[in-house]
Every structure is written in structure tokens, then in C-alpha cells.
Amino acid sequence: xxxxxxxxxxxxxxxxxxxARKGIARGRSVVVISCQDGIALVAENPSPSLHKIxxxxxxxxxxxxxxxxxxxxxxxxxxxxxxxRGYSYDREDVTARGLASVYAQSLGAVFTAEQKPFEVELAxxxxxxxxxxxxxxxxxxxxxxxxxxxxIVMGGQAERVSAVIAEGWRPSLRFAGAVRLATGGLSxxxxxxxxxxxxxxxxxxxxxxxxxxxxxxxxxxxFRRAFRRLNYADITALLAEED
Amino acid sequence: MQETTAxxxxxxxxxxxxxxxxxxxxxxxxxxxxxxxxxxxxxxQVPHATTIVAMSYGGGVLMAGDRRATMGNVIASRHIEKVFxxxxxxxxxxxGTAGIAIDLTxxxxxxxxxxxxxxxxxxxxxxxxxxxxxxxxxxxxxALQGLAVVPLFAGFDTTAGVGRLFSxxxxxxxxxEHEHHTVGSGSVFARGALKKLWRPNLGEAEAVFVxxxxxxxxxxxxxxxxxxxxxRQLWPVVYTxxxxxxxxxxxxxxxxxxxxxxxARSADRREA
Numbered sequence: 361x362x363x364x365x366x367x368x369x370x371x372x373x374x375x376x377x378x379x380a381r382k383g384i385a386r387g388r389s390v391v392v393i394s395c396q397d398g399i400a401l402v403a404e405n406p407s408p409s410l411h412k413i414x415x416x417x418x419x420x421x422x423x424x425x426x427x428x429x430x431x432x433x434x435x436x437x438x439x440x441x442x443x444x445r446g447y448s449y450d451r452e453d454v455t456a457r458g459l460a461s462v463y464a465q466s467l468g469a470v471f472t473a474e475q476k477p478f479e480v481e482l483a484x485x486x487x488x489x490x491x492x493x494x495x496x497x498x499x500x501x502x503x504x505x506x507x508x509x510x511x512i513v514m515g516g517q518a519e520r521v522s523a524v525i526a527e528g529w530r531p532s533l534r535f536a537g538a539v540r541l542a543t544g545g546l547s548x549x550x551x552x553x554x555x556x557x558x559x560x561x562x563x564x565x566x567x568x569x570x571x572x573x574x575x576x577x578x579x580x581x582x583f584r585r586a587f588r589r590l591n592y593a594d595i596t597a598l599l600a601e602e603d
Numbered sequence: 604m605q606e607t608t609a610x611x612x613x614x615x616x617x618x619x620x621x622x623x624x625x626x627x628x629x630x631x632x633x634x635x636x637x638x639x640x641x642x643x644x645x646x647x648q649v650p651h652a653t654t655i656v657a658m659s660y661g662g663g664v665l666m667a668g669d670r671r672a673t674m675g676n677v678i679a680s681r682h683i684e685k686v687f688x689x690x691x692x693x694x695x696x697x698x699g700t701a702g703i704a705i706d707l708t709x710x711x712x713x714x715x716x717x718x719x720x721x722x723x724x725x726x727x728x729x730x731x732x733x734x735x736x737x738x739x740x741x742x743x744x745x746a747l748q749g750l751a752v753v754p755l756f757a758g759f760d761t762t763a764g765v766g767r768l769f770s771x772x773x774x775x776x777x778x779x780e781h782e783h784h785t786v787g788s789g790s791v792f793a794r795g796a797l798k799k800l801w802r803p804n805l806g807e808a809e810a811v812f813v814x815x816x817x818x819x820x821x822x823x824x825x826x827x828x829x830x831x832x833x834x835r836q837l838w839p840v841v842y843t844x845x846x847x848x849x850x851x852x853x854x855x856x857x858x859x860x861x862x863x864x865x866x867a868r869s870a871d872r873r874e875a
């Protein structure tokens with residue numbers, strides 16, 4: 361019988377955490393900003409069909425960085441959880457807090473029990489009637505959960521992007537301002553790569569994925585579902601708009 | 604070993620909410636209950652939803668339902684709504700056992716939204732119609748015990764650019780209808796009226812008028828169908844669906860239409 365080498369629990373957890381952190385750091389960043397019009401979710405993502413941002417329920421959206429297959433399975437699980445809950449109780453009983461705590465439990469269970477931890481970081485956002493009632497939750501690979509105020513930045517260059525967003529963030533921002541701030545922040549991490557070769561500066565609209573949770577979706581569009589994915593034309597128009 | 608894992612993942616991947624419930628929470632499905640066969644017992648007294656009419660018009664389809672549910676000879680509800688939006692581009696109306704029908708409608712609405720969220724795209728109109736058929740077939744054991752649900756489904760086919768109409772039988776059989784169709788206890792009378800009132804390429808306002816008038820005729824001869832009720836200010840529920848999506852016709856418009864019909868019929872002073 362082969363004897364396993366002894367590894368202290370501290371070392372084991374540290375190794376797993378380092379492994380997950382490395383995986384996440386390779387990915388491009390995602391920004392979630394709460395503003396006056398609602399919540400804007402902006403990701404640096406050149407693919408128009410493999411999304412990093414998704415709709416979970418009427419007022420709840422999801423954003424992720426890391427390995428696609430891992431966060432996609434979490435997104436689908438979230439949609440199932442929300443739909444089952446809303447179907448068996450009522451639509452208003454589905455909350456971001458409930459969903460975030462389910463995510464925290466599953467991420468925590470995977471981190472300790474599985475062969476390898478999930479290399480993902482998630483944000484769960486819920487838009488409220490006023491900006492004070494917005495909820496932003498950040499979930500990390502080990503199942504830690506944080507209730508954030510104002511904005512969340514996740515991914516490889518999170519610190520650098522976060523510094524830019526923190527400087528420009530105001531609760532009075534409209535969607536145009538929030539999306540511009542987010543793309544500006546994401547571009548600040550992109551220029552490093554751009555320095556070596558082609559034109560630096562702002563990310564083109566083709567390279568970002570943008571979705572919003574409309575605070576006034578019922579009154580302005582007549583939809584209970586606040587989530588709206590913006591296409592290329594919408595993003596260009598929004599970026600060109602004056603405040 | 605690896606192949607079985609891949610098979611398992613593929614087998615578990617479903618975009619259908621109903622399939623997910625069937626697997627994980629079968630107790631939540633409206634059907635799927637085994638009820639003791641009550642031989643020779645009197646049929647269960649439960650509210651029944653009655654007449655639904657649907658028709659095509661220039662640019663889309665329209666569906667209307669009266670507001671009555673009956674339980675034997677008693678009016679169980681004067682306010683019940685039996686026509687619902689299923690998603691942005693489709694609507695459904697239900698006749699039959701009200702409790703099961705309303706739950707089926709809710710399930711169908713979640714089914715369509717669930718697919719859209721998981722797949723990131725809308726289900727095709729034929730796909731939606733087939734899913735509804737499968738749900739009605741799922742209810743067959745209950746239908747055999749007298750708790751049948753018969754829907755009518757209409758939607759705008761965004762690829763073909765036309766409005767389409769589907770009817771069903773209790774076994775889940777799906778039939779595409781052209782021009783117009785009716786279901787429920789007053790359907791025979793409503794269909795008779797529609798045959799005389801409906802014309803190809805009606806305008807939307809005319810179509811609303813025709814729908815309300817055919818329900819008026821159904822209510823005239825079928826005791827289980829409720830007519831327009833000016834005393835309680837209750838009008839039929841009417842939805843249209845066209846290129847711009849589903850829209851509920853506002854109460855004020857329906858009040859005016861019903862008022863015109865009642866006025867015209869009173870002025871005629873005729874027996875039928």
C-alpha cells in the first residue's frame with residue numbers, strides 16, 4: 361500500500377487558493393456599477409455569443425470571470441434555483457441574497473471537497489426601487505461572500521481597474537456615464553497589452569459586453585424583467601451620448 | 604469511464620424547466636398526481652373556465668375570453684381571467700378545470716422564460732406550441748378523471764413574419780388553425796357568430812369588436828359564459844399579438860366596444 365505524504369491543512373488550503381487565484385488572474389475583467397438609472401454590467405469580452413453576463417430573474421443579474429465551463433454551470437444552476445423558487449412561492453420571493461448564499465455554499469463545498477476548486481469569481485446584482493435598495497454581492501472561489509456598495513470589479517487587473525472606477529464613481533451617474541466609466545477602467549488595464557503593439561486607448565465597442573438592469577423597466581418599457589442586453593449599436597450610441 | 608461522464612453531462616443538460624421539475628421536484632408539477640380511482644362516484648365539483656375565441660387579423664392574431672367560471676349550476680367567479688401572455692410574442696387562453704389550467708399556464712410561462720435565459724434565445728413558435736402540447740398530454744390521466752384542460756395558443760412567428768393559431772385536444776394533439784377558432788362550453792355559439800362576422804384582413808379595432816360580439820352571442824345561449832357586465836364594469840379580456848409583441852386591450856376601449864354592441868342590440872329590439 362502506498363503511503364501518502366503528509367500535507368498540513370494550512371498548506372493544502374493555501375495551495376488550492378493560489379491555484380484558483382492564478383486561474384482568475386489570467387482572465388479579463390468585469391465591472392458592475394450601480395447608478396441612478398439602475399445597474400450596469402460591463403465585461404471585456406470579444407465574443408458576441410459566449411457571455412460573461414447573464415439574466416437570472418426579474419431584477420437579478422449575474423456576472424463572472426474565470427473558466428467559462430465552471431461559471432456557465434453556476435449560472436444555469438442559478439437560473440434553475442430562481443425559477444423553481446419563483447414558481448413554487450411567488451416571483452417577489454426570489455432575492456439576490458438567497459441566490460448569493462446558495463452560490464456561496466456551492467463554491468465553498470467545491471473548494472473543500474472537490475479535486476480542484478472552481479477558478480471563478482462571481483457577482484450577483486439586484487436592482488431596487490432606489491439606488492439605496494440595490495444589492496451587489498461578490499463571491500469568491502472559496503465561498504466567501506461580500507456585500508459591496510456602489511461597484512464591483514473582478515478579474516485579472518481588478519486593482520488597477522478598481523482605482524479608476526473609484527475615482528469616477530458617483531451615485532448620480534446615468535447609464536451612459538457608468539458604461540463610459542467602466543469601459544475607461546477596463547481600457548486602463550488593456551493599454552498595458554496595447555503598449556507593445558497596436559493603438560492604445562479606449563476599448564472598442566466590439567470588445568465589450570454590456571447589459572443593464574433597468575430601475576424603471578415597468579414604467580419605461582412595460583416589462584417586469586429589468587435585464588436588457590445591449591447590442592453593438594446601443595453601446596456605440598451610449599458611449600457617444602453626452603451626460 | 605470518460606465517455607460515461609460525458610454522456611452524463613450531456614444527459615443532464617436541459618433547457619426545459621418542466622424536465623428539471625420532473626427530475627428534481629416532481630411534486631411541484633400541476634399534473635403527475637395519482638388519484639384514487641373513484642368508481643361510480645359523482646364527478647368532482649370544481650370551477651370550470653369557459654369560452655375562449657381567437658382569430659387572425661391583418662398583421663397578427665387576437666384572443667379573447669369571457670370572465671366567468673362555473674361550478675355545476677353556480678357561478679364560481681365573475682372576475683376570472685383566462686387569457687394570458689405566455690411571453691413577448693405569444694398568448695394562450697384556457698378552458699376546462701380552472702385550478703389546473705391556471706397552474707399549467709404559470710408553468711408554461713416559466714418554461715418559455717427559462718429556455719430563453721438558459722439558451723440566450725427565444726424558442727421558435729412551433730417549439731412553444733409543441734411544449735404546450737406535451738404539457739397537455741402530461742395532464743391526460745387527470746383529464747380521464749374529468750379534470751381536463753384545453754388551451755388555445757397564438758403567437759407571432761418572428762421568422763415567417765405572420766401570426767399563427769394552434770388548438771389542442773386533451774391528448775395533447777396540436778392542430779394549426781387558420782382564420783379563427785373557439786374552445787370551451789360556449790364555443791359552438793361563438794364559432795357560429797365568427798363565421799358570419801369574421802373577414803380576412805380585419806383591422807385590429809374591427810377584430811376586437813368581432814371578438815367581443817362573438818362572446819356576447821356565446822353568453823346569450825350558453826349559461827356558463829358571461830357576457831359584458833355594465834353593472835360591475837366587467838369586460839372580456841382581450842390580447843393581441845403582432846410584430847411589436849403581445850398587448851392587452853385596455854378596459855376603457857373594451858367598455859366602449861361592449862357599449863356599442865349592447866346599444867345596437869337594444870335598438871334592434873329583436874328576439875335573437
